[in-house]
Structures are given as structure tokens and as C-alpha cells.
Amino acid sequence: MLTVHRAAVRGTAARWYEADVIEAWAPHALQAARIEELSRRIESGEERAVVARDASGAIIGFGSIAPDARELRAVYVAPDHGRAGVGGAILRELEVQARRHGLVELAMDASLNAEAFYRRHGFASVGRGEHVLRGGQRMACIRMHKLLE
Numbered sequence: 001m002l003t004v005h006r007a008a009v010r011g012t013a014a015r016w017y018e019a020d021v022i023e024a025w026a027p028h029a030l031q032a033a034r035i036e037e038l039s040r041r042i043e044s045g046e047e048r049a050v051v052a053r054d055a056s057g058a059i060i061g062f063g064s065i066a067p068d069a070r071e072l073r074a075v076y077v078a079p080d081h082g083r084a085g086v087g088g089a090i091l092r093e094l095e096v097q098a099r100r101h102g103l104v105e106l107a108m109d110a111s112l113n114a115e116a117f118y119r120r121h122g123f124a125s126v127g128r129g130e131h132v133l134r135g136g137q138r139m140a141c142i143r144m145h146k147l148l149e
């Protein structure tokens with residue numbers, strides 16, 4: 001999942017942000033601490049993740065929700081599988097899971113490059129904001145939300 005995350009950020013989002021933001025968002029070197037942190041969030045139930053795989057079983061995209069926070073955390077798709085409906089399929093499944101958790105809406109901080117994608121899928125933009133990455137780096141974002149049917 002973090003390999004796809006790095007490829008998506010560096011391949012698709014990179015031209016929207018300064019290099020220091022990209023490095024903080026998706027470090028060039030995959031760090032064991034990040035892998036453990038992601039595992040912890042998924043195993044504890046803080047995040048529920050959905051992955052998309054190709055025919056060989058390799059992960060080509062993923063996304064997650066944080067049910068208690070009523071948040072869509074993000075969707076990431078490997079650039080060589082972009083614009084093929086993978087992100088949309090992941091998002092639809094995350095919305096199914098959110099409804100199963102009793103959520104009636106999802107909020108999120110969208111990266112600037114992804115606003116059109118989330119709008120296409122029914123999210124509305126609330127305004128521009130600043131998202132604080134886990135390491136403390138700030139990045140411009142669009143605050144978005146969607147009422148679930």
C-alpha cells in the first residue's frame with residue numbers, strides 16, 4: 001500500500017506541491033515506522049482500508065476511512081493505472097463501508113490535484129485549508145464533504 005502511495009504522490013500529485021511537501025507526504029525511502037503505523041491504524045480499527053489489485057494480485061490502489069472521525073482519509077492509485085476507474089471503484093466501496101458503520105456523511109482534506117476526482121464523485125468543496133501531515137509539515141488542501149445516500 002505504501003509503495004502505491006509513494007508512486008501516486010510522486011507520479012500524480014508532485015507537480016501541484018513543492019518538493020519539501022512531497023518528501024514529507026511520501027518519503028523517497030519507505031520507512032519501517034510508517035509501515036508499522038499504517039498497520040497499527042488498520043489493525044486497531046481506527047482506519048478501514050480497501051485495496052484494488054490487478055490480475056496478478058498486486059496492489060494498484062487503496063483508500064481508507066476513519067469511521068470514528070467520520071473521515072475519508074484518502075484514495076491513492078498507481079499512476080500507470082490512473083484514469084481507468086480504479087479510484088472511483090475504491091471510493092464507492094469505502095462509501096458502502098461508511099454506511100455500514102452508520103455514517104451519514106464523510107468529510108476530508110483533499111489534495112489540490114484530487115479535487116476534480118472527489119467532485120466527480122459527489123463531494124462538495126467547503127473551502128481551502130491546510131492539512132497537517134503526521135510529521136508536522138503543512139500542505140494546502142481543499143476541505144470537502146459528501147452526504148451519503
Ligand SMILES: CC(C)(COP(=O)(O)OP(=O)(O)OC[C@H]1O[C@@H](n2cnc3c(N)ncnc32)[C@H](O)[C@@H]1OP(=O)(O)O)[C@@H](O)C(=O)NCCC(=O)NCCS
Nearest residue numbers: 008012076077082083084085086087088110111114116117
Ligand atoms: C485522485 C486519484 C485517486 C484518482 O484515481 P483514478 O483511478 O485515476 O480515478 P478514476 O479513473 O476513478 O477517475 C474518475 C473520474 O474522476 C475525475 N478525475 C480523476 N482524476 C482527475 C484529474 N487528475 N483531473 C481531473 N479529473 C479527474 C474524472 O472525471 C474521472 O473520469 P474520466 O477519467 O472518465 O474523466 C489518483 O489520481 C491519485 O492517486 N492521485 C494522487 C494521490 C492523491 O492525491 N490522492 C488523494 C489524496 S486526498
